[in-house]
Amino acid sequence: MTEQPAAALRDQDFLRLDGQICFALGAANRAFGGLYRVVLKDLGLTYPQYLVMLVLWENGTTPVKELGRRLRLDSGTLSPLLKRLEAAGLIRRERSAQDERSVHAVLTDEGTALRERAVEVPRRIAAATGFELTEIRDLQVRLARLTAALDAAVPQD
Amino acid sequence: MTEQPAAALRDQDFLRLDGQICFALGAANRAFGGLYRVVLKDLGLTYPQYLVMLVLWENGTTPVKELGRRLRLDSGTLSPLLKRLEAAGLIRRERSAQDERSVHAVLTDEGTALRERAVEVPRRIAAATGFELTEIRDLQVRLARLTAALDAAVPQD
DNA sequence: AGCGATTGAGTTGTGCACAACTGAATTGTG
DNA sequence: CACAATTCAGTTGTGCACAACTCAATCGCT
Structure with missing residues (x-):
């Protein structure tokens, strides 16, 4: 009913084949998720939270904008995540004096100390x-x- | 990135290196997600819903249990997802006569027809x-x- | 200086992933 | 046969990902 691909593969082969690379990717990703869930459990962190902490341990105080750029996350994901990290006492959020639109994530002593266990x-x-x-x-x-x-x-x- | 002999890696190197394979994995996964989101938009499917449809197109009527096994998803994910597919008119859910605990996902005519566009x-x-x-x-x-x-x-x- | 466009964080709503649980149907064992 | 254990789908609650939006601060242009 439509044009045939140049290769010998037919539509139904493609439809079966298809899921596979993304599926393999998703499966690997979720397997990592499961492992991190276990390993990070006694640090009280989820995997995305751990990634944020990694950036902070490496960089120190970092604007939300920069966290988003590095981790490829938008404010819709980061805002509540940072709130939870703040509620856990690991970071503080401070509005920049230079640019009142910008918010910086700052490690607390507790957040800094967690690095030892990480x-x-x-x-x-x-x-x-x-x-x-x-x-x-x-x-x-x-x-x-x-x-x-x-x-x-x-x-x- | 800079190359470094494996033996020389220290804790802080590990902490930097660390995110990378999982991070690369997550990034690739989300990049696929973004692409599928665009491509699947006019089919009215999300990527996980598309995976379920793939199984149904290939296999026909399939128990929820089997969908979970194939897609590595549990009932907490599948139940609402299948409800949405049913609400969209693509599948029906039918309790098995042999085993009243089991529910089968069955393609509707509309669900079957969607394959052409997929x-x-x-x-x-x-x-x-x-x-x-x-x-x-x-x-x-x-x-x-x-x-x-x-x-x-x-x-x- | 004035003001429209842009930027940055946050909110709302949808959907997925998973843990922990419920409740009904079935199975296994004594 | 009885009944405890298991199986299966579903629910609830938490957290992430993202789209679409709001709102204030800042920037750019004239």
Whole structure:
């Protein structure tokens, strides 16, 4: 009923094949989620919260805008997440004096101290993958390339 | 990023490195999400709903349990999702006569007809990745291996 | 200086993911 | 046969992701 692809693959093959890369991606992503859930449990953090803390531990005080840029999250996700981190006593939110629109996330002493207990997290995760570092790197590079291609294909921003 | 011998990595390097594979994974996953959102928009489906439809198109009537097994989703996710598909007129839910605990998802005529319009989806997605099929396959295999390793590391089930 | 456009954070609403739970149907074991 | 354990779908509650919006602060242009 429509044009046939040049390759030997037919529509129904594509429909079966299709889910697979995204599905494999989603499955891996959720498997990581499950592992992080366990590992981060006694730090009292979720995985996205942990990512925010990573940025803060590395960078110190950071504007919400910058957190969003680094983590690819928008204010609709970050605002409530930061509120929860603040409620947990790990950060404070301070309006910038220079630009009253901007809000900075600032580590509290408690938030800073949590880093000590977080250092073991990456090792536990890495151990669970059973992958060599080089292989992880390779996967990263491919995924980054894939992401860039996909982003380019969606005309947003 | 800068290359570094694996042996020389310290805690803080780990803390920086750490997010990266999962982060790359999450980024790729969300990039796919964004693309699917656009492509599936005029089918009126979300990506998880599309996955359910794929299974139904391939398999016909399928118990909720089996959908969960295939898609790695639990009833907490599937129940409301299937309700929405039913509300959209694409499926019906029918309690099994053999086992009254079990519910089968059944395609309506409308749901079956939607397949015609869905066949172009995989091509559009594949085109957006710009990846060769072999490369996609390779990535799939690696991700599946990663997922299996991670699942094995989380003592659930 | 005046004022429209843009920027930044936040809110609302929808949908997914998952834990913990409920309740009904079925199965297994004594 | 009885009844405890299990299975299955569904519900509730929390948190993330994102679209669409609001509102105030700032910027840019004239």
